[in-house]
Amino acid sequence: MEFAEGVPCWVDVMLPDVEGGKRFYGELFGWTFDEGAGEGYGNYVQASLGGEPVAALAPKRDGRMPTAWTVYLAAPDAAALAGRIGRAGGQMIMDPMPVGPFGTMGLAADPEGAVFGLWQAGTHQGFGRQREPGSFCWTELYARDKDAVDPFYEGVFGYGGQDVGDLEEDFRIWSPAGATTGPESAIGGRALMGDDFPVEMPPHFLNYFVVTDCDAAVATARRLGGRVRDEPVDTPYGRISVLVDNQGAAFAVLQEPDQA
Known part of the structure; x- marks a missing residue:
């Protein structure tokens, strides 16, 4: 697959116990795992589904690092994109750096501090499968100040934005630059964190995976030691639930309407 600038192209999770993560996600999503990229690449372990790459697990090298999933946005020119991020009020947590022949990666934060990755493809393009059971399908930014983040993402990546929420829910979807803006082309969205979110919870991205x-x-996540942050609920886009794995990383699952 080839990914236009700003389109989610990869996800990984930083965990204190990668072997425990392999057991959890292997049973939950049916993933298999390679032997790891070795110490020179941070012992990064790639997850596959049907022989195609879908995600990765990485060991935490520092206990102060968050146990969390990170979404990577495609960056045909990561250095140029990093410059635009800084000029728009964001910051680079890790400047773009080559990862052997695989590509170039960076980590950025938006004006509110929500973290996302940049990926400039080399031999590793990103997802080999997506939007099918056991694979990534969607990312959502949970923000507190839409006036700070909407212009940032729409300016840096050229996203076309469309408000689709109602009076009770302020929600905006984003489509890639040059695409017709709307649900059919949307690659992610922005939600606002209301009073139901703890005040200490920082702005963040939530990544969704399709399930049948x-x-x-x-039930499987609970049995494997995970917990449920938001119980299953039906939406116009399918039945969703927000989960936390057995080590504390949050993610969401989506059962599409035609699978109900």
Whole structure:
């Protein structure tokens, strides 16, 4: 697959126990795992589904690092994109750096501090499968100040934005630059963190994975030592639930309407 600038192209999770993560996600999503990229690449372990790459697990090298999933946005020119991020009020946590022949990666934060990655493809393009059971399908930014983040993302990446929420929910979807703006082309969205979110929770991205049965996935996650942050609920886009794995990393699962 080739990914236009700003389109989610990869996800990974930083965990204190990668072997424990392999057991959890292997059973939950049916992933298999390679032997790891070795110490020179941070012992990065790639997850596959049907022989195609879908995600990766990485060991935390520092206990102060968050146990969390990170979404990577495609960057045909990561250095140029990093410059635009800084000029727009964001910051680079890690400047773009080559990762052997695989590509170039960077880590950035938006004006509110929500972290996302940049990926300039080399031999590793990104997802080999997506938007099918066991793979990534969507990312959402949970922000507190839309006036700070909407212009940032739409300016840096050229996203076309469209408000689709109602009076009770302020939600905006983003489509890639040059695409017709709307649900059919949307690659992510922005939600606002209301009073139901703890005040100490920082702005963040939440990544979604497709499952064939949301309730069964929730039951499996519980059995494997995870917990449920938001119980399953039906939406116009499918049945969703927000989960936390057995080590504390949050993610969401989506059962698409035609699978209900």
